[in-house]
Amino acid sequence: MAVTGILLALFLIAHMLGNLKVFTGETSFDHYAHWLRDIGKPLLPGVWFLWILRTVLVVAVVAHIVAATVLARRARAARPVKYAHRKKVNGSYAARTMRWGGVIILLFVIYHLLDLTTGTLNPVGDASKPYGNVVADFAPERWYVTLFYTLAILAVGFHLRHGAFSAFRSLGQQTPRGERRARTAALIFAVLLCAGYLVVPFAVLTGLVS
Template identity: 80%
Template sequence: MAVTGIILVLFLIAHMLGNLKIFTGETAFDHYAHWLRDIGTPLLPTTWFLWIQRAVLTLAVLGHIGAATVLAMRSRAARPVRYAHRRKIHVNYAARTMRWGGVIILLFVIYHILDLTTGHLNPQGDPANPYGNVVAGFAPERWYVTLFYTLALVTLGFHLRHGAFSAFRSLGQQTPKGEQRAKIAALVFAVALVGGYLLVPFAVITGLVS
């Protein structure tokens, strides 16, 4: 869970930083989007880097889901008989909704790909104009898309907060002081990443980016 999660988080960071280039203007953003297709050339054919990246991310997602399934099965096997009386344990919202949050995020990723990668659900869907696709996708009249995007990212934030903290613990952060630092670091990271992603749709819907 920790290792596959780290791979996905590294991609989320890189993807967020790339998204923020939209604030540098249409020409710069389109140049960046087209540059992604040419990474590795002439050593690699055009778009091969993207396909390699997609393959790695797909394996990471499948591995993450597989690890979650194995952990859930082990948890049930460890206690096959239900407690007659279960003592109340303080568990935060993120931990309680970790599995469902993962399903919501997966559905959002599928929609996001169909919208801004393949263009099938985008009003413009022009591969030659990525900037225009983003502006069209988050246009004010498509407020429901921004709402869905926001809800999915908030869910991702909860998922990241709990996941990052769990990863710190799994990878050796076990002292009481270390636990508190891990909680703070996980919260700050989740808020910063979600905030970075939300800047783009809200900039479009408010007219800051048009």
């Protein structure tokens, strides 16, 4: 669970940094998007690198979901009889909604691929114009797309905040002082990542990027 989560988090960081290139202008952003398709040439033909990356990510996502399912079943098996009276646990919102957050993120990823990867749900839908696809996607008249994107990214943020902290513990962090540091680091990481993703759609929505 921790290892696949870290792998997916690293992808999110790289993807966010790539998205921020939209602020360098249309030519630069389009060049970056086309460069992604050419990674590995001439050793790898066509867009093989992207397909290899996508395959690794799909395997990581499936493994992450399987790990979550296994852990949930183990937790239920450890307590087959429900408590007669159980005190309310003061857990974080992220921890209490971890599973539903994962479902929301999965649905968003499917929509996001159909929107900005295949172009099926994008107003422009032209793979040769990545910058144009982004601008058209978050245009003011499509405010509902920005709203959905925002809600999904916030779900990612909550998921990452709890997931990053849990990963620290799974990988050996046990001391009280280390726990405080882990919570702070997880919160900062989640906030920065959310901000990095949300700045793009809101820049388009407000006309900063057009």
